[in-house]
Amino acid sequence: MSSGPLSIHLAGVPLTNPIVLAAGTCGYVDEIADALPLSRIGAVTSKSITLEPREGNAPWRIVDSPQGMLNAIGLANVGLNEFMQKRLPAARALPCSFFGSVAGHSVEEYLTVAERFDAAPEIAIVELNVSCPNTSDGLQFGEHPDALRTLLRAVKQVVKSKPLSVKLSPNVGDIVAMARAAVDGGAQALVVSNTFSAMAIDVESRAFRLSRGRGGLSGPGIHPIVVRMVHDVYLGVAREAGVPIIGLGGVCNWRDAAEFILAGASAVGMGTALFIDPRAPLRVVDGLDAWVRRQGCHSIAELVGRAGS
Numbered sequence: 001m002s003s004g005p006l007s008i009h010l011a012g013v014p015l016t017n018p019i020v021l022a023a024g025t026c027g028y029v030d031e032i033a034d035a036l037p038l039s040r041i042g043a044v045t046s047k048s049i050t051l052e053p054r055e056g057n058a059p060w061r062i063v064d065s066p067q068g069m070l071n072a073i074g075l076a077n078v079g080l081n082e083f084m085q086k087r088l089p090a091a092r093a094l095p096c097s098f099f100g101s102v103a104g105h106s107v108e109e110y111l112t113v114a115e116r117f118d119a120a121p122e123i124a125i126v127e128l129n130v131s132c133p134n135t136s137d138g139l140q141f142g143e144h145p146d147a148l149r150t151l152l153r154a155v156k157q158v159v160k161s162k163p164l165s166v167k168l169s170p171n172v173g174d175i176v177a178m179a180r181a182a183v184d185g186g187a188q189a190l191v192v193s194n195t196f197s198a199m200a201i202d203v204e205s206r207a208f209r210l211s212r213g214r215g216g217l218s219g220p221g222i223h224p225i226v227v228r229m230v231h232d233v234y235l236g237v238a239r240e241a242g243v244p245i246i247g248l249g250g251v252c253n254w255r256d257a258a259e260f261i262l263a264g265a266s267a268v269g270m271g272t273a274l275f276i277d278p279r280a281p282l283r284v285v286d287g288l289d290a291w292v293r294r295q296g297c298h299s300i301a302e303l304v305g306r307a308g309s
């Protein structure tokens with residue numbers, strides 16, 4: 001691993017640089033490698049994997065918007081067994097780290113997937129996507145602190161050999177309370193955040209543009225809101241707990257990424273930008289490298305949380 005100014009340790013996992021490709025935006029493992037040399041980024045995150053295969057929602061499940069895009073993919077994926085047998089082996093040859101994203105509709109489903117991910121040497125960090133409704137009460141794990149804490153305490157029993165990260169939902173009144181519940185439950189890293197609940201309507205046909213009516217907004221329009229959330233979570237919970245944040249939302253260029261670092265993120269995710277230009281992370285890495293040097297720092301870690309100072 002390079003030891004340049006961008007190299008970091010995220011919850012103890014060494015990364016060449018802080019750029020992480022976001023869950024669901026770059027396939028299962030290495031599909032984006034034809035367009036983006038993965039040796040130049042820190043980590044790839046798998047799309048969220050559920051116990052059983054899922055076809056996801058009917059089309060349309062992605063639509064554009066002036067601020068980014070709306071999606072309602074519905075966790076389409078091949079399911080745990082096929083992922084482990086046919087997709088995950090490609091991660092052995094990756095020149096960067098690999099994070100496994102877990103989704104589920106019950107505590108038991110999360111446990112089964114997380115336990116297999118814990119045993120897989122290809123996976124450096126297990127990331128929980130908690131923006132999923134629990135089939136037993138219909139409430140999203142990521143929108144209720146008690147449900148989140150209970151889920152995490154259970155998952156911590158099976159994720160023993162590597163860090164457990166939690167991807168917070170922004171669709172809550174108090175994201176700091178959710179971050180606190182996650183850290184109480186044993187989260188060793190926090191991803192801030194998932195997509196924002198949103199809707200788009202075709203005014204001529206009067207039809208919802210997404211088949212499911214609603215979906216999640218991602219892209220540049222959410223970036224300033226997520227910068228504020230990262231800062232709130234950093235000051236409210238993460239700094240004192242020593243838990244790193246991955247800032248994720250609308251990063252298109254190095255300035256957006258640098259903002260996340262100054263707000264309190266130790267690493268930076270990119271998702272929607274990959275749909276516009278899969279090579280965008282390369283420019284972000286180069287821009288961050290020059291910025292860290294201009295700031296007179298030896299390591300980007302020195303700039304984490306330094307907004308306002």
Ligand SMILES: Cc1cc2nc3c(=O)[nH]c(=O)nc-3n(C[C@H](O)[C@H](O)[C@H](O)COP(=O)(O)O)c2cc1C
Pocket residue numbers: 022023024025047048062069071073075101129167193194195217218219220222248249250251269270271272273
């Ligand atoms: C098409 C699409 C699919 C996504 N699938 C997942 C997923 O499987 N699991 C997950 O945790 N987040 C998923 N996300 C959310 C992204 O990982 C990310 O949190 C969000 O898009 C905000 O970052 P961005 O503005 O850089 O895209 C998806 C986003 C998009 C646009």
